[in-house]
Amino acid sequence: MVYRELGRTGFKVSEVGLGGEYLEGKRLGQVKSVMDAAIDNGINILDCFMSNPSVRSNLGQCLKGRREKMHIQGHFRSIWNDGQYQRTLDIKQVKLFFEDLLARFGTDYLDIGTLHLIDNAGDFDEIFNGPILEYALRQKEKGVIRALGVSTHNPVQALKAAKTGLVDTILFSINPAYDVMDENAARPKKLDNAFFNDLGSLNCINSVRQELYAYCASHNIGITVMKALAAGALLDERTSPFGKALTTQQCIHYALTRPGVASVLLGMQTVEQVEDCLRYETASAEERDYSFIYSQSSKFSMDGKCMYCNHCLPCTAHIDIAQVGKYLDMALLEGKPSPSLREHYMALEHRADECLGCGICETQCPFNVQIVERMKQASELFG
Numbered sequence: 585m586v587y588r589e590l591g592r593t594g595f596k597v598s599e600v601g602l603g604g605e606y607l608e609g610k611r612l613g614q615v616k617s618v619m620d621a622a623i624d625n626g627i628n629i630l631d632c633f634m635s636n637p638s639v640r641s642n643l644g645q646c647l648k649g650r651r652e653k654m655h656i657q658g659h660f661r662s663i664w665n666d667g668q669y670q671r672t673l674d675i676k677q678v679k680l681f682f683e684d685l686l687a688r689f690g691t692d693y694l695d696i697g698t699l700h701l702i703d704n705a706g707d708f709d710e711i712f713n714g715p716i717l718e719y720a721l722r723q724k725e726k727g728v729i730r731a732l733g734v735s736t737h738n739p740v741q742a743l744k745a746a747k748t749g750l751v752d753t754i755l756f757s758i759n760p761a762y763d764v765m766d767e768n769a770a771r772p773k774k775l776d777n778a779f780f781n782d783l784g785s786l787n788c789i790n791s792v793r794q795e796l797y798a799y800c801a802s803h804n805i806g807i808t809v810m811k812a813l814a815a816g817a818l819l820d821e822r823t824s825p826f827g828k829a830l831t832t833q834q835c836i837h838y839a840l841t842r843p844g845v846a847s848v849l850l851g852m853q854t855v856e857q858v859e860d861c862l863r864y865e866t867a868s869a870e871e872r873d874y875s876f877i878y879s880q881s882s883k884f885s886m887d888g889k890c891m892y893c894n895h896c897l898p899c900t901a902h903i904d905i906a907q908v909g910k911y912l913d914m915a916l917l918e919g920k921p922s923p924s925l926r927e928h929y930m931a932l933e934h935r936a937d938e939c940l941g942c943g944i945c946e947t948q949c950p951f952n953v954q955i956v957e958r959m960k961q962a963s964e965l966f967g
């Protein structure tokens with residue numbers, strides 16, 4: 585495993601890291617097998633943005649007796665309310681769930697305390713000019729967090745956060761598809777053949793993103809990466825916006841070759857997935873090379889592609905929107921749901937046909953997914 589300096593934090597983190605989100609809803613045994621495989625193979629950084637008490641407790645159990653082997657990237661303002669993940673601006677809730685995270689992890693410190701998901705200017709202003717930042721900075725002074733981070737999908741907010749001088753790390757979504765998107769587009773920009781024909785070099789990056797990476801690199805702000813595989817969309821030519829499939833190793837390499845990036849955090853839910861990610865460490869230069877995607881791609885669009893992140897919660901009808909979305913996409917790829925897929929879908933506590941069409945989720949989705957429409961689609965497909 586290669587270890588990289590995480591900006592100015594003084595931490596040396598594994599360039600392949602573990603994102604905990606896919607371990608939510610899994611039994612302790614499965615979480616433990618993934619954590620064991622990760623730690624035994626040198627992975628030493630874990631992100632836990634999840635507020636679900638059970639996944640927090642499971643991860644904490646798995647770290648018992650070996651807490652120091654993992655840099656924990658925890659989050660402020662990710663809360664559990666009425667059985668669902670939610671983001672809050674209420675300082676009382678922020679404190680409550682931050683303390684809950686520490687308690688469930690059985691630790692009195694986090695390596696990185698992250699101001700969670702600041703995707704718009706309103707949240708940025710409220711957090712950076714109010715009690716949440718004050719609370720986070722106090723935790724840093726007391727040594728309860730060792731570094732202060734921000735997580736966001738939005739390069740404009742990320743750059744603003746970096747320029748405050750207060751932030752040591754940024755958890756940011758990076759992959760070759762996101763990097764060419766217009767940061768101001770209400771929806772991700774559609775790119776056609778003409779765009780790809782005009783590419784002068786492989787440094788095909790939106791200028792704000794480019795500035796962000798360069799700024800972080802030159803100011804010693806460590807970037808950790810989420811969404812490196814675009815929730816698997818890049819791994820299949822049918823869903824890749826380039827019309828060509830990349831491998832996990834190529835996606836990891838893309839993110840790791842952006843300036844400022846220290847670690848790519850990948851959602852792993854099985855030992856096989858841990859091994860697939862770890863193959864990056866022994867992959868040859870040819871195996872890592874992603875440049876072929878830029879040659880005459882026939883299509884490009886990330887418009888409305890669900891990333892299964894559940895940032896759209898809470899749902900008025902308590903639907904696990906990411907899970908329904910995942911089952912829907914699997915069924916669409918196959919043409920119709922297989923019996924086992926249908927069984928998984930039917931086991932959901934709340935299903936798509938319960939959607940009330942209120943549209944609240946769509947205002948929360950950072951990827952402009954037409955959730956109401958997809959709920960109708962899922963309801964029709966699964967019956």
Ligand code: SF4
Binds near residue numbers: 906953
């Ligand atoms: S609909 Fe949007 S917020 Fe919800 S899971 Fe999909 S990408 Fe994430």
Ligand code: SF4
Binds near residue numbers: 938959
């Ligand atoms: S539109 Fe449907 S899925 Fe979205 S919050 Fe309302 S009930 Fe939930």
